[in-house]
Amino acid sequence: MFGKLIRREEGAVLVMVAAGMAVLLGFLALVADVGFLYLNRVQLVNAADAAALAGVWHLPGEPGEAKTVAREYARKNGQADDQIQVQTVDGDYGLQVRIQRQVDLFFARMVGIDRGTVGAAATARIWGLDATNNVVPLGVVEQNFEFGYEYVLKAGSITPGAPYTGNYGALSLGGTGAKVYENNLKTGYTGILRVGDRVYTEPGNMVGPTRKGVEHRISRCSHGGFENCIATVDCPRVVVVPIIDRLNVPGRSEQVTILGFAVFYLQGVKSGEITGRFIRRLVDGEKGDVMHFGAVVAALVD
Numbered sequence: 236m237f238g239k240l241i242r243r244e245e246g247a248v249l250v251m252v253a254a255g256m257a258v259l260l261g262f263l264a265l266v267a268d269v270g271f272l273y274l275n276r277v278q279l280v281n282a283a284d285a286a287a288l289a290g291v292w293h294l295p296g297e298p299g300e301a302k303t304v305a306r307e308y309a310r311k312n313g314q315a316d317d318q319i320q321v322q323t324v325d326g327d328y329g330l331q332v333r334i335q336r337q338v339d340l341f342f343a344r345m346v347g348i349d350r351g352t353v354g355a356a357a358t359a360r361i362w363g364l365d366a367t368n369n370v371v372p373l374g375v376v377e378q379n380f381e382f383g384y385e386y387v388l389k390a391g392s393i394t395p396g397a398p399y400t401g402n403y404g405a406l407s408l409g410g411t412g413a414k415v416y417e418n419n420l421k422t423g424y425t426g427i428l429r430v431g432d433r434v435y436t437e438p439g440n441m442v443g444p445t446r447k448g449v450e451h452r453i454s455r456c457s458h459g460g461f462e463n464c465i466a467t468v469d470c471p472r473v474v475v476v477p478i479i480d481r482l483n484v485p486g487r488s489e490q491v492t493i494l495g496f497a498v499f500y501l502q503g504v505k506s507g508e509i510t511g512r513f514i515r516r517l518v519d520g521e522k523g524d525v526m527h528f529g530a531v532v533a534a535l536v537d
């Protein structure tokens with residue numbers, strides 16, 4: 236009788252162990268599938284964020300291009316059969332990217348669930364640039380700039396009409412004199428400049444410092460020309476230039492007003508004259524309301 240009881244309890248323990256194992260395996264299977272879904276979702280979130288940021292800077296002027304770039308980016312960072320939706324929002328100042336993916340499950344199919352759906356969405360928005368640092372100490376007078384065209388960023392002895400009362404277009408930022416100007420030209424002015432700030436001009440052609448400053452930047456670029464450089468995040472030939480209200484100031488060093496910021500690709504330097512090609516680009520800095528001259532700020536908004 237005593238022996239029977241023991242055997243009966245052994246049997247009950249075996250049943251309980253088997254049931255426990257099934258629960259445990261089921262739980263592990265759930266954890267594995269949930270982990271796999273989570274991994275896919277992280278990939279989609281990253282792909283959506285990157286795609287929105289890659290396309291948004293074509294707004295508001297080129298919504299078609301913005302969508303194409305974002306879609307290509309999402310496809311490159313995702314998988315072949317991902318479903319990608321891109322649309323402009325916020326009056327063509329925002330770009331929304333949605334990506335969905337069907338994920339094959341490993342363990343859930345034991346209970347009849349073969350696939351799960353994961354999705355992610357990102358919206359990036361664009362603003363004008365209100366304040367930034369690392370600008371070059373040049374002031375270009377406000378005008379209509381066209382993409383890819385060459386402009387005089389600083390006049391030299393060969394520039395028609397220059398100088399204007401001794402000013403060739405150099406700015407005095409954080410100090411006066413040719414040495415300060417040359418350093419600012421080489422590495423960018425470290426202080427923050429803002430739309431509406433008034434800054435002093437730096438008179439004089441400064442042929443030597445101008446040439447050294449520009450050549451310093453050109454020698455540090457290894458991208459192989461305009462198309463590659465403007466597609467690179469940190470090419471030293473791509474510079475942010477304050478756009479000012481005037482250069483024909485009455486005296487030798489006078490205050491001028493910063494109206495915005497433009498971005499140029501440094502083309503060359505000759506006899507003190509610096510030329511650059513106008514481009515449009517994302518710049519690190521504070522966002523403002525008005526779109527200024529090609530320098531724009533973008534960020535994810537949700």
Ligand SMILES: [Zn+2]
Binds near residue numbers: 463470471
């Ligand atoms: Zn370059």
